[in-house]
Amino acid sequence: MTAQDQYAAKRREAGEAVGLIEDGSHVIVPTGVGEPPTILETLSERRTDFRDITVHQILPLREYGYYDPETVEHVRHSAYFLGGPTRAGAQAGWIDYRPSYFSEMPALIRDGLFPADVVVAMASPMDAHGYFSLGLAPDYTMAALEKARTVVLEVNPNVPYAYGHCHIHVDQVTAIVEDDRPLLEVGLPQIGPVQEAIAGHVADLIPDGATLQIGYGGIPDAVVMQLLEKRDLGIHTEMFGDGILSLVESGAVTNLRKNVDRGLMKATFALGSRRLYDFMDHNPALEMHPVDVTNDPYLVGRHDDLHSINGTMQIDLVGQCGSESLGPKPYSGTGGQSDFVRASNRSRGGKAFIVLPSTAKNDTITRIVPTLTPGTHVSTSKNDVDYVVTEYGVARLRGRSAHQRAEALIEIAHPNFRGQLIEEAEKLRVF
Known part of the structure; x- marks a missing residue:
């Protein structure tokens, strides 16, 4: 039977394809825009027909009907990372949160720890x-394909054909659902003067020829806008987005000075505009790979001059970063921040930047704190954090004493809170 014959034999209506999911199954959904909306909408509509289905995903983007506390005995969500549609449910306890390093998720799936x-x-x-x-x-997702007994693809002509280790043969597919709706597009975050000031400090420390990992958010994208005049930058990142595309189009990215994968960009998921998805289609300059290739600190740390840029919500005076919760309430997830901080620390000439505004809520709350809010999930440890950047400057923590760390962080805190931080640091005997 030819591949085309297999395709025709496996083509199904969405309802028939969803009916292949057995009660008690654990269903794996890719990150973000990789989620299949027609399939998940159909599962939502028919959720009371099922029993004990668990849907696992990192960073969902759409509001699906199965996000419903009244029907969790039928279909329940398990989050590897929280987004807007799932945050409230996780905080209320009817959506499960599974913390782990992003780079380790394929191994957890292969070992059966993530079913x-x-x-x-x-x-x-x-x-x-x-x-x-x-x-x-x-x-x-590629690791999950090795374990799954059922694979249902939503084939859409708007999905780019990317290169890398991201392919599946029709032999491995159980059912195919066709849809042609436009892909979900996510615009660039809003950038204000605080983000621009932070970006300026970071950009000054990034040399020509650096290889970049850039997270999502206003500050990382503000950094991108200040790198457009750099030369021979390289890309090895987790998320491929419109900010990076802007660097490519400006000529700042050539990948020619990378000592690993010279001439090539690598990422593990894409999130952006139609223009971005069009750029990815049959483009040999970009490869999409599983996250244990793109994020593994040992593998990624082989890149010289690796510069990673990631945000946090709160940091204490010894350098612990709370990037994923508000006190004990989960807000986002571990993701790849620690992966790339550790990789940058391993890299010859690398730098790991943790970026944050100095305050929140119209300058009424300091984000640099004596100790993290009780219950805060520590995302990146004090032993891993290197450069911390606010709009007031740069504090380098790696290799420094607790006293020196507190002093450096207080210097880049908002002026309104520095006196209070000094008093608290003295009480903690670190100042």
Whole structure:
């Protein structure tokens, strides 16, 4: 049977394909825009037909009907990272949160610690050889394909055919659902004067020829806008977004000075505009790979001059970062921040930047605190944090004493809170 014959035999209506999911199954969904909306909407509509289904995903982007506390005995969500649709449910306790380093998720799936019975994913149209590309988010999905007994693809002509380790052959697919709706687009975050000031401090420390990992958010994208005149930058990142695309289009990114994967960009998921997805399509300059390739600190640390830029919500005077919770209330997730901080620390000439505004809520709350709010989840440890940047400057913590760390962090805190921080630091005997 040819690949085209197999495709035709496996094509299903969404309801029929969803009916292949057995009660008690653990369903794996890729990151962000890699989620298949037609399949998940159909699962939501029919959720009371099922029993004990768990849907696992990092960073969902849409509000699905199965996010429903009244029907969790039918379909329940398990979050590897929280987004707007799932945050309230996790804080209320009817959505489960599974913390882990992003880089380790494939291993957790292979070891059976993250169960994977079914994979549902967005895919490009099949090529002449019978392969689909899952290039929007190969992340942990490729590992799940090794374990799953059922694979349902939502094939959409708007999905780019990306290169890298992100392909599945029609032989491995159980059912195919077709849809042609436009892909979800996510614009650049809003950038204000505080973000621009922080970005200026970071950009000054990034040399020509650096390899970049850039997280999502106003500050990382503000940094990008100040790197447009740099030369021969390289990209090895977790998320490929419009900010990075702007660097490529400006000519700042050539990847020619990378000592690993020279001439090539790598990422594990894409999130941005139609322009971004078009850029990815059949582009040999970009490869999409599983997250244990893009984020593993040992592998990534082989890149010289690796510069990572990631945000946090709160940091204490010894350098502990609370990037994923508000006190004990989960807000986002561990993600890849610690992966890239550790990779940058391993890199020859590398720098790891943790960036944050000095205050929150119209300058009424300091984000640099004596100790983290009780119950805060520590995302990146004091032993890993290197450069911390606010709009007031840069504090380098790595290798410094507790006293020196407190002193450096207080210097970049908002002036309104420095006196209070000094008093608290003296009480803690670190100042």
